[in-house]
Amino acid sequence: MIRVVVVEEMGLLRTALCAALSSEEDIEVVAEVTGMAELPALVRRHRPDVVLVDLAPDAPDPVEVVAEITGAVPDTAVLAMGRRWSQRIVGDLLAAGVRGLVGKDASLEALVGAVRELAAGGKVIDADAAVTALRPTSGPLTRREVEVLRVAAEGLPLKEIARRLYLAHGTVRNHLSAIMRKTGARNRMEAVWRARRDGWM
Structure with a gap:
């Protein structure tokens, strides 16, 4: 059973x-969580085969958390879902130990196949992610x-x-107002995340 x-x-x-995942005979969802902050402790407790992570645009930078997980529990494979890819975010995620990248527009069949491939020790890189990253x-x-x-990414005040x-x-x-408008972000940290994700900084 794939956990x-x-x-x-x-x-x-x-x-x-x-x-959808639980409906597959060989897959068991052992835990679900809303954000990255709780993830390392959850992974240490459950020791899953695969962690499926949605790269939400307003979430904190996931790379550090992913690196912590893959370092602490190397047998757990991380599968990241994203809507838009860039050279920077793909490179950072792979360097952090992510073994799979799938698009949010992927079919359920493709997602399940990716989970199985990672659980078997393989890697899966979405074609759009690979092309866009290059x-x-x-x-x-x-x-x-x-x-x-x-x-601004350092969290410094305006002054x-x-x-x-x-x-x-x-x-x-x-400048910050223009950045928010161009990135579609609601705050500075989201603007930083989006700019890094899309390879703009």
């Missing part, structure tokens, strides 16, 4: 994923906006960002 942990923040989708993209952010976002970059407060505020 699976499902990480999905949206309740309806999480329920559907768990039900296609360089400059993104919509200007050079200055990328500089502002890199400093410190302005001081660090030798800019006026109003200029930094305008």
